[in-house]
Amino acid sequence: MKCKAGQIEVFATLAPTNPPQLQVLQFISAKPLSPALRESTAQIISLIHQWDAEKARALFAGSVKLAAIQSQFEALRVQYGKLRASDVLEGDGQTQARLRLVGKYGNVEMKLLFEAKSHKVEVVTFLKPRESSFVP
Secondary structure, eight states: EEETTTTEEEEEEEEESSSSSEEEEEEEEEEOHHHHHHHHHHHHHHHSSOHHHHHHHBBTTTTHHHHHHHHHHHHHHHHOOOOOEEEEEOOSSSEEEEEEEEEETEEEEEEEEEEEETEEEEEEEEOTTOOOOOOO
């Protein structure tokens, strides 16, 4: 469900009983990104495409291991091709967000934690999209 303030996704799991009963009900809210978080997202995507150590130091908090991030970004570039930001899937829009990144070879989700006061990214992780099915 979408509105001007964001969106809410509802996930329901039914128990395999007769009649089916509600087993899990989950609500996930996603608010639009703040300008600072939107800019940080764009900078991360730019770094995935072309690593720049100076820009990375300016973007990430001091606790982030840049060598590990660089390796992860290189792997993403190889696996997914050129990525672009798509939907905001979860988050408060100020300090945390989960976004869908759409690539030439598939989609990946990016989750980030952002320090609003310092404008630094504290954590960035990448996840297989929920709608992806497992292929052995």
